[in-house]
Amino acid sequence: MTSPSDKRISSKFIYFFGSFGGILFGYDIGVMTGALPFLQSDWTLDGGFETGAVTSAVMFGAIFGGALAGQLSDRLGRRRMILICALVFVLGSVLSGVSPHNGVAFLICSRTILGLAVGAASALVPAYMSEMAPARLRGSLSGINQTMIVSGMLISYIVDFLLKDLPEQWAWRLMLGLAAVPALILFLGVLNLPESPRYLAHRGLIPQARKVLSYIRRPEDVDAELADIQQTAELESRASKIAWSTMFSSKYRYLLIAGVGVAAFQQFQGANAIFYYIPLIVEKASGTAASSALMWPIIQGVILVIGSLVYIAIAEKFNRRALLTVGGTVMGLSFLLPSVINMLAPHANPMLIVVFLCIYVAFYSFTWAPLTWVLVGEIFPLAIRGRASGLASSFNWIGSFLVGLLFPVMTAQMPQQAVFAIFGVICILGVLFVRTRVPETRGRTLEEIEAAGTGRTDKIDV
Numbered sequence: 001m002t003s004p005s006d007k008r009i010s011s012k013f014i015y016f017f018g019s020f021g022g023i024l025f026g027y028d029i030g031v032m033t034g035a036l037p038f039l040q041s042d043w044t045l046d047g048g049f050e051t052g053a054v055t056s057a058v059m060f061g062a063i064f065g066g067a068l069a070g071q072l073s074d075r076l077g078r079r080r081m082i083l084i085c086a087l088v089f090v091l092g093s094v095l096s097g098v099s100p101h102n103g104v105a106f107l108i109c110s111r112t113i114l115g116l117a118v119g120a121a122s123a124l125v126p127a128y129m130s131e132m133a134p135a136r137l138r139g140s141l142s143g144i145n146q147t148m149i150v151s152g153m154l155i156s157y158i159v160d161f162l163l164k165d166l167p168e169q170w171a172w173r174l175m176l177g178l179a180a181v182p183a184l185i186l187f188l189g190v191l192n193l194p195e196s197p198r199y200l201a202h203r204g205l206i207p208q209a210r211k212v213l214s215y216i217r218r219p220e221d222v223d224a225e226l227a228d229i230q231q232t233a234e235l236e237s238r239a240s241k242i243a244w245s246t247m248f249s250s251k252y253r254y255l256l257i258a259g260v261g262v263a264a265f266q267q268f269q270g271a272n273a274i275f276y277y278i279p280l281i282v283e284k285a286s287g288t289a290a291s292s293a294l295m296w297p298i299i300q301g302v303i304l305v306i307g308s309l310v311y312i313a314i315a316e317k318f319n320r321r322a323l324l325t326v327g328g329t330v331m332g333l334s335f336l337l338p339s340v341i342n343m344l345a346p347h348a349n350p351m352l353i354v355v356f357l358c359i360y361v362a363f364y365s366f367t368w369a370p371l372t373w374v375l376v377g378e379i380f381p382l383a384i385r386g387r388a389s390g391l392a393s394s395f396n397w398i399g400s401f402l403v404g405l406l407f408p409v410m411t412a413q414m415p416q417q418a419v420f421a422i423f424g425v426i427c428i429l430g431v432l433f434v435r436t437r438v439p440e441t442r443g444r445t446l447e448e449i450e451a452a453g454t455g456r457t458d459k460i461d462v
Contacts, residue, residue, distance in 0.1 A: 011132075011133075011216050013189075013192075013193075014129070014132050014193060014216070015129065015133070015144075016189070017186065017189035017190055017193060019129075019144065019145070019148040020148070020182065020185065020186050020189060021082065021121050021124075021125030021148075021186055022125060022126075022145045022146075022147075022148030022149045022151075022152060023148050023149070023151055023152035023155065023182060024086075024089065024121060024152060024179075024182045024183055024186055025118055025121050025122050025125070025149055025152060026148065026149035026150055026151060026152025026153040026154075026155075026156070027152040027153070027155055027156040027179055027182055028058060028089075028093075028114060028118055028152075028156070028179050029058075029118075029149070029152070029153055029156075029272075029275065030152065030153035030154070030155075030156035030157055030160075030275065030297065030301065031156040031159070031160065031175050031176060031178075031179060032054075032055055032058075032176075032276055033156070033157065033160065033275060033276055033277070033278060033279060033297045034156070034157060034159075034160020034161065034163075034164065034175055034279065034294050034297060035160065035171070035172040035175040035176055036051065036054075036055060036172075036276070036277070036279070036280070036290075037279050037280065037283075037289070037290035037291040037293075038164075038168040038169075038171045038172040038175075038291055039054070039172040040290075041168050041291070042101075042168045042169050042172065043101070043102050043104070045104070048408050048409045048412040049405075049408075049409055050104055051408040052404060052405040052406060052407065052408045052409055053104075053108055053405060054104065054107055054108055054111065055276050055277075055404045055405075055408075056400075056401045056402075056403075056404030056405040057107075057108045057109075057111035057112045057114075057115060058111050058112070058114055058115040058118055059115060059272075059397055059400040059401035059404050060112055060115055060401050061111070061112040061113060061114065061115020061116045061117075061118065061119060062115040062116070062118045062119030062122065062397045062400070062401075063115075063119065063394055063397040063398055063401060064115075064116060064119065065115060065116035065117060065118060065119025065120040065121075065123075066119035066120060066122060066123045066390070066393045066394065066397060067119075067390055067393075067394060068116070068119075068120065069081055069085070069119065069120035069121075069123050069124050070123055070390055073124055073127070073199075074199075074202070077195050077196070077199050078124060078127060078128040078131065078195065078196045078199055079128070079190060079193055079194070079195045079196065080195075081120065081124050082121070082124050082125060082128060082186070082190050083187055083190055083191065084120075085117045085120045085121045085124060086117070086183045086184070086186045086187035086190065087183075087187060088113065088114075088116055088117040088120075089114065089117040089118075089121070089179070089180070089183035089186075090180045090183045090184060090187075091113060092110055092111065092113040092114025092115075092116075092117060093114060093176060093177055093178075093179035093180040093183060094177060094180055095109075095110035095113065096110040096111055096114060096176040096177065096179075097173045097174065097176045097177025097178075097180075098173070098177070099173075101169075114179075117183075119397060122393075123393065125145075126145050126373075128196055129145070131196040131197070131198040131199070132196060132197075132216060134216075134217065134221075144312070146308045146311065146369060146370040146373075147305065147308040147309060147312065150301065150304035150305050150307075150308050150365065150369075151305055152182075153275070153301050153304060154298070154301030154302065154304065154305055156175075156179075157294070157297035157298045157300070157301045158298060158301075159175060159178060160175050160294055160297065161294045161295065161297075161298060163175055164291060164294050168291075194212045194215065195208075195212065196212075197209040197210075197212040197213045197226070197229065198229050198232075198233070200212065201226065201229045201230055201233055202233045206226070206230075209226060209229065210222060210223075210226055213225060213226060244387060246383065246384060247384045247387060247388055247391070252381060252383070252384050252388075254437075255379055255380060255381065255388075255439075255449070256380070256384065256388055256391075257437060258379055258437050258438045258439065259375065259376050259379045259380055259388060259389075259392050260388070260391055260392045260395050261433055261437060261438070262324075262372050262375055262376065262392075262430075262433070262434065262438060263372055263376055263392035263393065263395050263396040263399075264392075264395040264396065264398075264399050265368075265399075265426070265429075265430035265433060266368050266369075266372040266396060266399070266430075267396050267397075267398075267399025267400045267402075267403055268399045268402075268403065268423075268426050268430075269328070269331060269364075269368065269423060269426050269427045269430055270335065270403060270407075270420070270423030270426065270427075271360075271361075271364050271368075271369070271403075272400050272403045272404055272407075273403055273404075273407040273419075273423065274300065274357050274360065274361060275297075275300070276404055276407070277407060277408065278293070278296050278297050278300060278354075278357070279291070279293040279294060279296060279297065280408070280411075281353070281354065281357070281416065282296050282351075282354055284411065284416055285350040285351050285353055285354060285416065286350065286351055296354065299358065300357075300358070300361050303358060303361050303362050303365060304361060304365045304369075306362075306365070307361075307362055307363075307364070307365020307366040307369070308365055308366065308369070308370065310365075310366040311365070311366040311367075311369075311370045311371075314366070315370075315374070316442070318442075319440050319442050320371055320374065320375055320438075320440060320441055320442050321434055321435070321438060321440050323366075323367045323371055324367055324368060324371055324375075324430075324431070324434045324438075325431055325434060325435065326363070326367065327363045327364065327366070327367025327368050327371075328367070328368065328427050328428070328430045328431035328434065329427075329428070329431055330359065330360075330363040331360050331363050331364055331367075331368070331424075331427045332424045332425070332426075332427030332428040332430075332431065333424070334356040334357065334359045334360035334363070334424070335356070335360065335420040335421060335423045335424030335427060336420075336421055336424035336425075337356055338352060338353040338356050338417045338420060338421075339417040339418065339420070339421040339424075342415075342417050353416060353417065353420070357420075368430075372396070375438070375441055376389055376392045376393075377389070378441040378449065379438075379439070379441055379449060381449075407419065410422075
């Protein structure tokens with residue numbers, strides 16, 4: 001039987017299925033938005049902890065999925081781990097869709113299993129794509145991956161909208177269960193992909209690595225890139241022997257705090273509160289049933305996709321810190337102004353808050369959403385990069401989990417405007433953090449970034 005690495009694989013085929021992993025990830029982030037109102041009605045969930053627990057279970061599983069995937073992919077390979085993730089994704093989706101009536105604990109466990117695959121896919125698929133892509137394309141992959149994630153979210157919102165007229169006990173089950181379809185497509189596609197040449201070289205399988213490179217590179221580039229891969233593998237092997245405590249030494253502490261802090265702020269700023277709960281937010285603001293407000297997630301999804309394309313167009317034209325500053329400031333004001341308006345004009349149209357949330361989403365989509373992971377990929381020195389990136393990812397998923405869990409609890413105890421005002425203050429604190437603790441990374445070598453972070457004597461340009 002011919003193995004995948006014996007076939008000449010089109011680079012477009014590789015990028016398509018790498019991108020499809022992003023669509024899979026995005027679909028599951030978004031699908032609960034439409035399913036939740038029907039689930040609440042069918043099972044009479046409380047509007048607080050139960051709703052938050054069911055929604056955030058995916059993020060809880062993702063905290064561990066990302067960490068496990070990083071360890072296992074170094075042993076089993078990127079391709080094999082993506083295949084395993086796709087199967088776990090199918091299992092979690094099907095189990096979620098067939099949950100027994102009022103089986104809250106069963107659904108939470110099913111979505112936690114799904115979260116293991118979501119967290120793993122969010123780490124594995126971009127890594128595989130970047131290792132297969134030529135150097136000239138790696139810079140744009142973050143933007144492309146973000147576009148695929150938000151496209152997956154938009155697809156899930158459209159599916160939710162199309163299924164909304166079904167009986168409620170069937171609507172939410174189909175919405176959640178259909179996540180298995182893109183997972184199966186991913187599995188079948190990745191079956192035909194080769195293993196990453198970087199992984200093969202790390203395992204000492206140099207002839208196989210050369211063979212894969214010969215399929216996806218120009219002949220004159222193969223030997224030079226293979227030599228670079230081997231050199232990097234040797235450096236990373238040395239770095240892996242460095243103790244965990246090295247990350248917290250005075251030499252690296254500043255950069256560690258900067259990268260992990262940005263990753264944490266991205267989630268604690270409240271974006272997932274909008275993405276998961278926008279129909280319920282509209283219900284509270286307007287008094288209309290949440291199940292009738294499923295056009296709003298589609299509007300949010302369109303804004304996210306457009307914003308991701310804007311980011312690709314401007315990514316290398318503006319400094320990272322400048323974009324994060326502008327984005328975070330407008331995001332903070334979008335959360336704070338509804339409270340101010342409500343105090344000054346108590347009878348203002350309550351749907352005004354939804355308009356401001358759209359402004360928030362627009363600026364988030366081309367600043368903090370993609371730039372967080374660009375910056376995390378650039379800011380950590382080689383000696384701590386693997387472990388520091390994993391720590392940043394864990395803090396990001398912890399923030400996502402807590403926001404998903406606590407938002408319905410908070411809105412059950414206080415007005416929506418007050419909850420969003422809290423997120424607004426966090427956005428402004430995030431801007432201050434970027435201005436005082438995060439070095440500029442655009443156009444700088446890793447050595448320059450490390451030197452600036454270690455000495456803290458250089459001026460950090462806007």
